[in-house]
Amino acid sequence: MDTDIAAWEREYINRGCLWAGAVRGLPNLPQGSIILELGCGNGKTLSAISGYSWETVALDSSQTALKLCRMANPNIRFILADASHLPFRDKAFDAVFAFHITGHLSMIFRNSLAKETARILRTEGRLFFREFELDDMRKGQGEEVEANTFRRGNGVITHYFSEREVVDLFYELDPKSLLTHRWKLRVKGKDLYRSELEAVFSKPKA
Helix, strand or coil: CHHHHHHHHHHHHHHCCCCCCCCCCCCCCCCCCEEEEECCCCCHHHHHHCCCCCEEEEEECCHHHHHHHHHHCCCCEEEECCCCCCCCCCCCEEEEEEECCHHHCCHHHHHHHHHHHHHHEEEEEEEEEEEEECCCCCCCCCEEEECCEEECCCCCEEECECHHHHHHHCCCCEEEEEEEEEEEEEECCEEEEEEEEEEEEECCCC
């Protein structure tokens, strides 16, 4: 895990803001909801969240990423921590956003993230999940270090998910929706496709 954290820190130090663009389809949560964003990076999702009346906590393992976020989001509480070992009490959050963080962890840490997410969600709290799917055009780029998990030259790993795998990973939560979005890109005269899974889970009543 330390190797993966170091890879992201190098990326933010060397390249600054890695992520840009609009974030689509944020949920309609009640005013005052307490939410956690896992892997906030340089603040792409936070830039959209800031328009909502939620109490937001943002977490990342990169100090440099958090510095970039703080400059643009001074009113958000930031935590430097590992997403697979969350420093929060049980049932602390109404919702968790996990957008393109789980897939950058190896299997043992993905499993830990899933259990930690279930622990910190309140009853009927929601997990909003997005990751790349097996048919994504970038699957296979780099060294395969685990099944469907590839490490590229910058040291960052990316795992590509099936729909069944996502449901099995978050087995402590109830799946409410699971969609695969695909869109075409024209690259060097060829049609290639990005493929992203989007899921919503709810914490069941005991």
